[in-house]
Amino acid sequence: MRLKKVLALLLALAMVFALASCTVEQNPTPTGGNDPGETTPGTETQQVSIEWWAFPTFGNATGYEEELIAAFNEVHPEIEVNLTIIDFTSGPQTLTAAIEADTAPDVLFDAPGRIIEYGKAGELADLNDIIGEASGDMSEAVLSACSDGTDYWMYPLSSAPFYMGINLEMFEAAGADQYLNLEGDRAWTTEDFQNACKALADAGYTPGIVYCGGQGGDQGTRALVSNLYGAAIANEDMSAYTMNSPEGVQAMTLLQEMVDAGYLDVATDMQAAQELEMFQTENCAMTFCWGTSNAISYHSDDFTQVSVPFPSDDGVPELETLYNGFCVFDNGDQAKIDAAKTFIQFICTDDEWGPKSVLQSGALPVTGTFEALDLYAGDEEMQLLSSWTQYYAPYYNTMDGFTTMRTEWWNMLQRVLANGGDPQTELDTYVTNSNAAITG
Amino acid sequence: MSKQAMSQSPVLRRRETVVSYLFLLPALFFFVCFVVTPMAMGVVTSLTDSHMGGGSFVGLKNYVELFQDPVFLKSMVNTVIIVVVSVPVVTVFSLWVGSAIYEMRASARSFFRCVFYLPVVTGSVAVVVVWRWMFHTYNGLFNHLLTGAGILDRGFSFLGDPRTALACVILILFTTSIGQPIVLYVAALGNVDSSMVEAAEVDGATRMQIFWRIKWPAITPTTLYVVVITTINSFQCFALIQLLTSGGPNYATSTVMYYLYETAFRQYQYGYADAMGVVLAIVIALFSALQFKVMNGGATE
Numbered sequence: 010m011r012l013k014k015v016l017a018l019l020l021a022l023a024m025v026f027a028l029a030s031c032t033v034e035q036n037p038t039p040t041g042g043n044d045p046g047e048t049t050p051g052t053e054t055q056q057v058s059i060e061w062w063a064f065p066t067f068g069n070a071t072g073y074e075e076e077l078i079a080a081f082n083e084v085h086p087e088i089e090v091n092l093t094i095i096d097f098t099s100g101p102q103t104l105t106a107a108i109e110a111d112t113a114p115d116v117l118f119d120a121p122g123r124i125i126e127y128g129k130a131g132e133l134a135d136l137n138d139i140i141g142e143a144s145g146d147m148s149e150a151v152l153s154a155c156s157d158g159t160d161y162w163m164y165p166l167s168s169a170p171f172y173m174g175i176n177l178e179m180f181e182a183a184g185a186d187q188y189l190n191l192e193g194d195r196a197w198t199t200e201d202f203q204n205a206c207k208a209l210a211d212a213g214y215t216p217g218i219v220y221c222g223g224q225g226g227d228q229g230t231r232a233l234v235s236n237l238y239g240a241a242i243a244n245e246d247m248s249a250y251t252m253n254s255p256e257g258v259q260a261m262t263l264l265q266e267m268v269d270a271g272y273l274d275v276a277t278d279m280q281a282a283q284e285l286e287m288f289q290t291e292n293c294a295m296t297f298c299w300g301t302s303n304a305i306s307y308h309s310d311d312f313t314q315v316s317v318p319f320p321s322d323d324g325v326p327e328l329e330t331l332y333n334g335f336c337v338f339d340n341g342d343q344a345k346i347d348a349a350k351t352f353i354q355f356i357c358t359d360d361e362w363g364p365k366s367v368l369q370s371g372a373l374p375v376t377g378t379f380e381a382l383d384l385y386a387g388d389e390e391m392q393l394l395s396s397w398t399q400y401y402a403p404y405y406n407t408m409d410g411f412t413t414m415r416t417e418w419w420n421m422l423q424r425v426l427a428n429g430g431d432p433q434t435e436l437d438t439y440v441t442n443s444n445a446a447i448t449g
Numbered sequence: 450m451s452k453q454a455m456s457q458s459p460v461l462r463r464r465e466t467v468v469s470y471l472f473l474l475p476a477l478f479f480f481v482c483f484v485v486t487p488m489a490m491g492v493v494t495s496l497t498d499s500h501m502g503g504g505s506f507v508g509l510k511n512y513v514e515l516f517q518d519p520v521f522l523k524s525m526v527n528t529v530i531i532v533v534v535s536v537p538v539v540t541v542f543s544l545w546v547g548s549a550i551y552e553m554r555a556s557a558r559s560f561f562r563c564v565f566y567l568p569v570v571t572g573s574v575a576v577v578v579v580w581r582w583m584f585h586t587y588n589g590l591f592n593h594l595l596t597g598a599g600i601l602d603r604g605f606s607f608l609g610d611p612r613t614a615l616a617c618v619i620l621i622l623f624t625t626s627i628g629q630p631i632v633l634y635v636a637a638l639g640n641v642d643s644s645m646v647e648a649a650e651v652d653g654a655t656r657m658q659i660f661w662r663i664k665w666p667a668i669t670p671t672t673l674y675v676v677v678i679t680t681i682n683s684f685q686c687f688a689l690i691q692l693l694t695s696g697g698p699n700y701a702t703s704t705v706m707y708y709l710y711e712t713a714f715r716q717y718q719y720g721y722a723d724a725m726g727v728v729l730a731i732v733i734a735l736f737s738a739l740q741f742k743v744m745n746g747g748a749t750e
Binding site for chain 1 (some may be wrong): 500501502503505532584586587588606607609611612614693694695697698699700711713714717718719
């Protein structure tokens with residue numbers, strides 16, 4: 010018995026010791042109400058170390074983040090920034106695990122979809138103070154993308170539309186270029202799109218592939234469906250998903266008919282990345298997931314890649330938007346929160362590094378100040394994209410139930426386009442399940 | 450004093466016991482910290498609606514919902530299909546290959562062991578990339594062969610068709626699962642008492658009789674290990690599905706492990722995901738217990 014007691018004691022001590030060593034060291038600095046960037050008397054030399062996790066929005070291994078940190082440290086040597094680049098495949102999982110283990114970074118460079126969810130879950134420090142200072146310089150659309158309606162959780166850096174890409178040579182060879190509008194804003198109609206797909210298919214090309222093997226790049230297929238007949242993805246006050254409207258059903262019916270007729274392909278085993286590879290390797294004539302970063306990643310010198318907006322029945326597209334921005338995690342240390350806010354203000358608003366960062370992200374500025382700098386002077390493609398900001402659709406990525414809606418979306422596409430499901434029934438199921446996630 | 454008498458001394462026996470426990474302590478510590486504690490936490494969490502930002506006790510609500518969730522039920526059926534198909538196929542094929550190559554020359558045996566073990570040591574991502582290319586609808590090897598032979602008019606979406614997607618997953622799982630069992634069987638067959646085999650041959654026993662009467666009983670513990678490990682690995686099939694099909698088309702290849710991942714890391718519903726984990730653990734335990742029972746605990750007699 011005595012031996013067992015001794016062993017039990019040893020085991021308990023070992024566990025306590027291990028748990029104590031596993032405990033995350035907490036900075037004992039008391040929380041305060043310091044304004045970011047403001048130096049409290051007597052704390053000028055206090056060193057603060059913050060963790061910055063970033064998706065590779067500034068490019069893969071360009072070294073830009075390191076340059077940025079070095080420039081920041083020239084101004085703020087008291088703030089040490091430790092960088093970790095996370096990838097788009099395993100990054101979200103890594104973040105979730107870190108948040109639940111209380112080891113989340115201090116700063117994250119991401120997009121509103123995840124950031125707003127983290128904010129709603131109480132994981133972030135609100136950015137009301139620093140956004141408030143800059144709000145007069147940003148549009149309502151930009152501001153709403155950074156907020157859950159109550160607080161601001163993301164500080165925006167840049168934005169860009171999502172659109173379609175086409176292989177001009179294939180269109181020309183098939184005589185489908187007659188249906189394109191390559192003048193002005195390049196807007197085209199649903200009828201043009203149908204005719205172009207038919208011409209391409211008749212010429213032996215694969216016109217386009219409606220990918221639905223997962224949620225990667227699903228904004229592209231959603232934009233295609235919503236634009237064809239003007240179906241709204243969500244209602245005006247962003248309280249419910251509404252794609253089972255007559256316009257949505259009409260669009261899905263059209264796509265189903267086009268797939269059945271061989272004017273479009275459906276791929277239940279592909280996500281956007283594979284569809285983009287098919288476009289890049291000239292195995293299909295168009296992609297539904299073109300954007301500023303994909304135009305770089307999937308560039309080809311072998312053919313002419315032309316950006317066009319999604320086709321719509323009235324010729325006025327509504328484009329999905331990508332926003333790049335930063336959030337600050339509330340790790341219980343006000344000094345780190347303030348340092349993090351100072352850092353993201355430097356990246357987004359510094360006279361030199363703000364515009365540089367916008368350019369490095371390959372997207373368009375979101376503030377009037379940087380727009381006035383005409384950062385993309387002489388770049389016709391970016392000028393065109395800049396003109397498309399007038400077509401930005403209402404931003405629904407910050408809605409409750411967004412993640413569930415995404416899963417429901419590609420499964421709905423599979424049921425309608427691959428399994429011959431009834432568009433109305435399947436859209437009803439998609440909307441019902443998505444809205445159920447809103448009400449929890 | 451004899452050695453035997455010394456070992457029976459209470460003091461020495463206690464000292465040996467202490468030393469044994471001390472040797473066990475590090476392993477026990479890690480087992481408790483990283484296996485038992487997370488399992489217990491998982492069971493507790495499964496009784497809550499834990500999600501990102503909080504959670505409260507909900508009793509058995511998650512379990513009730515689980516058995517009304519058509520996606521979970523479909524995932525469970527898919528998982529069981531994978532196990533029921535892959536475990537016997539992997540075991541029989543491994544035994545067959547092991548029996549065939551253990552009698553070969555050492556160099557030939559090593560060559561085949563390497564060939565079959567290669568998919569095991571190759572990363573899942575690399576394996577999936579290669580298979581994905583072979584199954585590719587437009588440029589895939591299989592479609593090139595089938596269209597070239599005139600069997601198909603145009604590319605067939607093997608991974609995108611609900612009728613073939615799960616079979617493709619099982620095929621890939623098979624190639625990555627047979628390596629270890631083959632190596633184990635070759636080693637186990639090498640340990641079979643050769644004098645008994647020779648004696649049986651002298652007595653005129655056929656090859657089949659020698660296998661079933663002498664070799665099979667000797668390798669039963671290995672077979673039990675192979676069956677249990679393959680069962681557990683098949684139940685936990687996740688990476689292939691995540692990388693290859695994302696559970697599609699229309700959940701045709703979704704497994705419990707994949708759905709659990711989706712629920713926890715995409716939907717942030719930790720309580721519900723943990724309930725799935727608990728159910729999966731119980732099912733695996735039941736399958737394993739059944740296998741132990743059927744195979745008499747791996748006893749050689």
